[in-house]
Amino acid sequence: MPEYATVTYPEADPPDRRFKRIIGNSAALESVLDQVEQVASTDSTVLIEGETGTGKELIAHAIHSSSQRYGRAFIKLNCAAIPLDLLESELFGHEKGAFTGAIAQKIGRFEMADKETLFLDEVGDIPPHCSPNCCAFCKNRSSSG
Numbered sequence: 001m002p003e004y005a006t007v008t009y010p011e012a013d014p015p016d017r018r019f020k021r022i023i024g025n026s027a028a029l030e031s032v033l034d035q036v037e038q039v040a041s042t043d044s045t046v047l048i049e050g051e052t053g054t055g056k057e058l059i060a061h062a063i064h065s066s067s068q069r070y071g072r073a074f075i076k077l078n079c080a081a082i083p084l085d086l087l088e089s090e091l092f093g094h095e096k097g098a099f100t101g102a103i104a105q106k107i108g109r110f111e112m113a114d115k116e117t118l119f120l121d122e123v124g125d126i127p128p129h130c131s132p133n134c135c136a137f138c139k140n141r142s143s144s145g
């Protein structure tokens with residue numbers, strides 16, 4: 001499997017210590033952790049924004065660990081590392097023979113991550129015009145992207 005397509009299954013925090021890895025006691029962090037608990041109980045898509053190194057991935061893990069998907073896989077896909085012309089096929093899969101080089105049917109990440117957590121790292125790097133399917137998927141998910 002190519003490096004960009006690596007799927008990882010990091011160990012999730014057990015529910016009773018799901019925020020133990022997150023250091024800080026500011027009002028701003030408390031507000032973020034409140035939001036983590038709020039969205040974790042839903043099936044909504046969640047967009048996590050923040051400066052570099054501020055803990056976006058840590059928060060993604062916290063949401064996963066606090067959700068009903070705890071115990072299932074946390075699948076990470078680095079969108080910035082995928083060549084744009086392969087992105088649609090990575091996300092949605094393809095049928096055998098769909099294009100030159102499609103030698104077998106392939107399951108996409110969205111289908112693979114059904115009932116699990118799919119973390120699209122650097123999702124903001126995907127150009128909005130990248131594919132009609134990607135745009136349609138984002139539009140059909142209600143809460144952020």
Ligand SMILES: Nc1ncnc2c1ncn2[C@@H]1O[C@H](COP(=O)(O)OP(=O)(O)OP(=O)(O)O)[C@@H](O)[C@H]1O
Nearest residue numbers: 021022023024050051052053054055056057058059
């Ligand atoms: N509040 C925090 N408590 C403990 N560790 C933290 C906190 N915030 C960030 N870190 C640590 O800092 C490092 C960077 O965090 P993380 O990868 O989650 O940030 P990020 O926002 O995804 O960064 P990038 O924008 O570079 O992708 C990690 O080692 C993470 O564990």
Ligand SMILES: [Mg+2]
Nearest residue numbers: 056057121122
């Ligand atoms: Mg990150």
